[in-house]
Amino acid sequence: xxxxxxxxxxxxxxxxxxxxxxxxxxxxxxxxxxxxxxxxxxxxxxxxxxxxxxxxxxxxxxxxxxxxxxxxxxxxxxxxxxxxxxxxxxxxxxxxxxxxxxxxxxxxxxxxxxxxxxxxxxxxxxxxxxxxxxxxxxxxxxxxxxxxxxxxxxxxxxxxxxxxxxxxxxxxxxxxxxxxxxxxxxxxxxxxxxxxxxxxxxxxxxxxxxxxxxxxxxxxxxxxxxxxxxxxxxxxxxxxxxxxxxxxxxxxxxxxxxxxxxxxxx
Amino acid sequence: xxxxxxxxxxxxxxxxxxxxxxxxxxxxxxxxxxxxxxxxxxxxxxxxxxxxxxxxxxxxxxxxxxxxxxxxxxxxxxxxxxxxxxxxxxxxxxxxxxxxxxxxxxxxxxxxxxxxxxxxxxxxxxxxxxxxxxxxxxxxxxxxxxxxxxxxxxxxxxxxxxxxxxxxxxxxxxxxxxxxxxxxxxxxxxxxxxxxxxxxxxxxxxxxxxxxxxxxxxxxxxxxxxxxxxxxxxxxxxxxxxxxxxxxxxxxxxxxxxxxxxxxxxxxxxxxxxxxxxxxxxxxxxxxxxxxxxxxxxxxxxxxxxxxxxxxxxxxxxxxxxxxxxxxxxxxxxxxxxxxxxxxxxxxxxxxxxxxxxxxxxxxxxxxxxxxxxxxxxxxxxxxxxxxxxxxxxxxxxxxxxxxxxxxxx
Numbered sequence: 001x002x003x004x005x006x007x008x009x010x011x012x013x014x015x016x017x018x019x020x021x022x023x024x025x026x027x028x029x030x031x032x033x034x035x036x037x038x039x040x041x042x043x044x045x046x047x048x049x050x051x052x053x054x055x056x057x058x059x060x061x062x063x064x065x066x067x068x069x070x071x072x073x074x075x076x077x078x079x080x081x082x083x084x085x086x087x088x089x090x091x092x093x094x095x096x097x098x099x100x101x102x103x104x105x106x107x108x109x110x111x112x113x114x115x116x117x118x119x120x121x122x123x124x125x126x127x128x129x130x131x132x133x134x135x136x137x138x139x140x141x142x143x144x145x146x147x148x149x150x151x152x153x154x155x156x157x158x159x160x161x162x163x164x165x166x167x168x169x170x171x172x173x174x175x176x177x178x179x180x181x182x183x184x185x186x187x188x189x190x191x192x193x194x195x196x197x198x199x200x201x202x203x204x205x206x207x208x209x210x211x212x213x214x215x216x217x218x219x220x221x222x223x224x225x226x227x228x229x230x231x232x233x234x235x236x237x238x239x240x241x242x243x244x245x246x247x248x249x250x251x252x253x254x255x256x257x258x259x260x261x262x263x264x265x266x
Numbered sequence: 267x268x269x270x271x272x273x274x275x276x277x278x279x280x281x282x283x284x285x286x287x288x289x290x291x292x293x294x295x296x297x298x299x300x301x302x303x304x305x306x307x308x309x310x311x312x313x314x315x316x317x318x319x320x321x322x323x324x325x326x327x328x329x330x331x332x333x334x335x336x337x338x339x340x341x342x343x344x345x346x347x348x349x350x351x352x353x354x355x356x357x358x359x360x361x362x363x364x365x366x367x368x369x370x371x372x373x374x375x376x377x378x379x380x381x382x383x384x385x386x387x388x389x390x391x392x393x394x395x396x397x398x399x400x401x402x403x404x405x406x407x408x409x410x411x412x413x414x415x416x417x418x419x420x421x422x423x424x425x426x427x428x429x430x431x432x433x434x435x436x437x438x439x440x441x442x443x444x445x446x447x448x449x450x451x452x453x454x455x456x457x458x459x460x461x462x463x464x465x466x467x468x469x470x471x472x473x474x475x476x477x478x479x480x481x482x483x484x485x486x487x488x489x490x491x492x493x494x495x496x497x498x499x500x501x502x503x504x505x506x507x508x509x510x511x512x513x514x515x516x517x518x519x520x521x522x523x524x525x526x527x528x529x530x531x532x533x534x535x536x537x538x539x540x541x542x543x544x545x546x547x548x549x550x551x552x553x554x555x556x557x558x559x560x561x562x563x564x565x566x567x568x569x570x571x572x573x574x575x576x577x578x579x580x581x582x583x584x585x586x587x588x589x590x591x592x593x594x595x596x597x598x599x600x601x602x603x604x605x606x607x608x609x610x611x612x613x614x615x616x617x618x619x620x621x622x623x624x625x626x627x628x629x630x631x632x633x634x635x636x637x638x639x640x641x642x643x644x645x646x647x648x649x650x651x652x653x654x655x656x657x658x659x660x661x662x663x664x665x666x667x668x669x670x671x672x673x674x675x676x
Contacts, residue, residue, distance in 0.1 A: 055440065055575045056561060058452045059295040065439060077573055103293055104560035108574035130293040130560070135282060157300035157459065180297055181457045 004096040004124050005149055006172045008046045009209040009228055017265050018225055019046035021211055022258055023100065023233030025067040026050050026084050027076025029240055029250055034071075035084045037240075040255040042093040044262040049127070049231065052081045052101040059129045061184035063234035066241055078109055082121045089122040098125035098151065111139065115146045125149035127175065133166045144171060151175050154201060156189075167205050175231070176201060178214045184234025187215035191223035198227055218257070222264045232261055269601040271526050275594060276477050283473030284565070286600055290593035292472045294563045298452075301459040306474045308379055313481060322374065326485055329403065330366050333489035334358040336497065336654075341624035342641070349506070349647035351640065352654045354490050355627055356516065361396045362660035363630070364516040367482040369396035369465060373404040375478070376463035383458070385409040386465040387451040389416055389444030389512070390585030390632065391423025391663055393467030398432035406463075408432035411451040415442040416584045423663045441578040444512075444588045448562050468513025469592035472563040476593055483519025486656065491523045503531060504651040508640040509658070510632045511536040511606065512549065512585050514592035516658035521604070529603060535643075536595060537636045539579075539586035540608035547580035549587050550608040552599050561590040567599075582611035582667065583631035585659065613638040615671055618661065628676065630659035631667065 002010070012019035022045040026034050038048055053068035053076055060068070085097055099118065106114050106128065118126070126148055131139060133152060140150035152170040154163060155177040167174065176198055179189045194212060201210050212224055213231030224230055236254055243253040267286040270278055275285075283291045292302060312318040326332040335355040343351045356364045369386070376384050384406045388394030394410035401408035410427050414436045417424055427434055435454075440446040448466070455464040466475035469483075494501065507524065509517035517536050524532045538550030548554060551567040559568040561576060568590040569577040581587040598604040609617070614631055617638035622628045629637055633656060640655045647653065661668065665676040 056445065056449055058449050058562065059297075059456060061453070069439070072575060102560070102574075104570070105574040108557070108559060108570070108572060129295055130563070132292070132294060132296045132299055135292065153296040155295070155297040155299075157297050159300060162299070177297060180460060182453045185457060 003147070003149060003172060005047060006209065008096050012046050012229070018227050019211070019229035020044065020262055020265060021047045021049055021229050021231040022236055023049040023051060023231060024236055025053050025064065025071045026081040027053060027071030027074050028067040028237070029070055029244055030074055031076060031080050031084065033251055035087055036251045037254050038084070038088045039091050039093070040251055041258040042095045044258045045095060047096045047098060047229070049098045049100050049233065050081065050085065052078065052099060052105055054102040054105055057102060059182055061182040061234060063184040063237040063241065067237040078105070082117055085121045085123055096124040097122070098127060099123050100127040101129065103128050103131045111142065115142060115148065118148055119146045123148060125151050125173065127151045127153070133169060137169060140169065140171070149173055153177060156180060156197060163201065164204055167201065167208060170208055172209055174201065174208050174210045176210055176212050178212050178216070181214055183214055184238070185215050187220055191220060194224060195226050218261055218264060221261055225265055230265065267597070267600045269525070269603050275522065275525055275597070276480050279473060285593050285597040288558065289566055289596040290473050290476060290564050292563060293560045293565070294472050295456055297456050298459060298472070302472055302474055304379070305375070308375060309474060309478055312375070312378065322371065325370055326367070330360045330370065331358060332485060333493065336490060336493035339625050342621060345620070345624050346641055346644045348649070349644040349651035349653040350649065351644055352652060353627060353657045354486065354520065354654055356486055356656055356658045357629070357660040361392070361399050362662065363392040363396065364483055364486060364519060364658045365392040365396040365467065366400070367485050367519070368467070368479045368515060369393065369400040371478060371482040372397070372463065372465035373400040373406055376406055377404050379463060381461065381463040383407040383409065383462040384465055385411065385451055385454050385462055387411045387444065387447040387467050389413070389447065389467070389587055390583065390630070390659070391416065391420040391427065392585065392659055394432070394434070395423045395426045395430070397465050398427045398430035401432060402430045409454065410434050411437055411447045411454065413437050413441070413443040413447045416444065416447070419667060420584055420663050422665060443579070443584065445576065445579070452562065468515040469518050469594055470513045470562055470564060470590060476564065479515050480518045480522065480594060483515050484522040486516070486519040487521060487523035490520070490654070501527065501531065502652045504648070505532045506535060506651060506653045507532065508535045508537065508636045508653065509656040510586060510636040511538050511552070511591060511595060512588050512632065514595045516656055518592060518594050520656040525603070534598070534604035535639065536604055536606040537639045538606060538608040539581035539583055539635060540610040540613070541580040542582070543610040543612050545580050547578060548608065549579040549581045549589065551589065551591050552595060552606040553608040564593050566590045566593050567596050582614060583635065585632040586635065607639055609635040609638040617641060618668070619672060627657055628661040629657040630661045631664050632659050633657045
């Protein structure tokens with residue numbers, strides 16, 4: 001059976017374009033608004049990543065940190081994250097949803113309870129930033145049992161042998177980190193280099209959907225079109241921050257931005 | 267959970283890096299897997315390499331000034347009227363604190379790996395000061411991450427770091443203390459691990475950083491063991507080793523060589539920062555039974571809420587102001603090898619006043635926590651009990667706080 005995440009990739013492929021993946025933090029800038037943002041961008045995005053905010057995010061740059069702190073300050077808890085997912089999944093243009101965050105939060109919630117609630121609320125995939133392979137093997141298996149995709153991360157520092165093992169243990173989607181950076185850094189590697197690294201991953205197993213993320217903005221997104229999917233996160237978080245500064249509506253601003261991003265990869 | 271004998275505690279972890287199956291590990295982003303692995307290979311090779319060891323010993327002796335003094339505090343002993351109180355004056359070390367051992371080893375490793383830049387975190391400023399000193403000594407460029415609150419309260423060390431030519435990067439996120447400095451330093455390393463080495467300032471962080479730091483500070487107990495044997499002719503029947511615990515680097519180093527003794531003979535007492543006595547906030551996860559969580563790449567007892575958000579801490583001592591604690595200490599607590607308790611801000615200040623009144627040493631606010639508990643417990647001990655307190659830092663860095671709180675001018 002093909003899961004919703006794979007379906008989203010096939011759909012994009014039929015349109016001869018990469019899938020567009022967006023990332024926002026649940027509860028940013030308010031619980032209500034983050035649901036509104038999801039609903040409005042899902043017209044353009046193929047897969048939506050939703051961060052559950054942590055206050056010690058060691059792999060995130062300034063933009064996502066700001067969004068996370070804003071969400072925590074708004075009192076965003078796991079029950080709110082699941083509520084947002086649940087309402088989003090019931091909406092008209094719902095898309096596959098991937099929860100993303102740090103392992104301590106899952107640990108405190110309880111691994112089994114967490115996966116049960118993910119399944120109940122129709123979460124399709126999980127990215128746990130600080131649970132690398134092989135430490136993630138047991139948890140990834142548990143995810144699979146609950147029909148949730150565990151998404152493995154690969155970085156430019158990943159060795160070739162390691163790469164093979166990670167891909168072998170991966171589910172339907174792999175996330176390639178474009179460069180040595182926290183989220184939201186300036187793209188310091190040429191898109192050509194990134195795509196050539198990406199192709200090395202694809203050569204090992206062409207059937208896995210591989211997305212590229214970190215440092216992608218409206219300026220460089222079209223240069224990376226060769227990928228199966230592209231993730232934009234920090235740029236969106238930055239848009240929310242800027243709209244708040246200018247007292248504009250973050251929902252419309254982000255929605256316009258994602259439409260714009262989509263236009264660039266069509 | 268059991269402590270093994272005749273094998274260093276540092277090596278008693280499983281293949282995933284967990285002590286006792288649950289503390290430590292490597293909860294890091296994929297990007298850091300390779301640099302961490304490279305560092306593991308390098309360190310595991312060098313830690314048994316005779317040439318490297320003699321190089322380390324040369325710097326420890328000629329540059330750091332090993333051994334640091336082991337002295338009897340006769341006046342304090344008389345004032346307290348119980349156990350014999352001694353101190354290992356680790357603040358004698360070049361730079362004024364134990365942080366120099368770890369900084370020196372990290373710079374030696376960075377040189378061997380061909381890295382030109384080294385980054386590090388600091389709370390009290392000692393880890394930063396020592397790293398900047400060692401980096402200067404070994405010709406490395408140095409970046410120090412420090413919380414904005416700590417920059418304000420530890421000015422003497424801030425100035426020293428800058429004098430050594432290092433760049434200080436102020437951290438404005440979260441509580442603007444050590445926890446945020448470590449996070450920001452790790453982020454910097456994620457983005458620059460191809461050119462830059464990282465020094466974690468305590469026995470915290472991913473497994474290999476815990477090991478390197480503990481291995482480096484163990485110099486303290488190596489010296490102390492031979493000093494004790496020289497002084498007493500044999501290991502005393504009742505020996506009690508008091509040390510403050512923040513991340514836990516000085517205490518682990520102070521205890522490591524005594525690990526295999528029965529705890530009835532050599533007892534370890536770790537003193538955490540209890541914070542202001544009127545505040546609910548503290549930096550004492552072992553004393554107050556915090557739950558296991560993940561902080562800075564390692565599983566440990568850590569102050570957190572039930573959702574897993576790390577909680578803010580409060581302590582007068584910047585060096586202990588950390589919500590987590592070394593996986594090694596979690597392991598020593600659960601195997602019951604060490605006992606942990608806390609002293610409040612007020613206790614520490616009072617202890618500083620007493621120690622500096624009776625003796626010619628001036629422990630910084632961190633070891634003043636240990637002195638506080640050592641003094642109050644020593645009263646109840648027999649006269650043949652030997653109490654040793656690690657005076658692991660010099661109080662000069664605290665001069666502004668001491669002036670404000672006690673009117674003392676250093």
